[in-house]
Amino acid sequence: MFPNSVGNPADHINLYRREYLPLLERAGLAGEGFTFHTLRHTFATALLSRKEHPKRVQALLGHSSIVQTMDTYSHLLEDIGGDAVGGLDEAFGS
16 A cells, blocks of 8 residues: 555555654654554544545445444444434325
């Protein structure tokens, strides 16, 4: 996913130490507990907050199943579960 200076896959330890930690330092977030995995959750949260379709988020995260995505992030979907049954009256003209 991330190439090194000669185009080969970057070693995750080198990426973390040489790029990510200095980035946190520059942002004033060093020592605050932001792991590299936090970026992944932030990315997914931002997409869902922008009303991106959960199946698209699943694909971008590489989850093999929508169940994994929804189990992890469904609490971010404001209208999930809403008044699903209440709309049946309108749908069936009652």
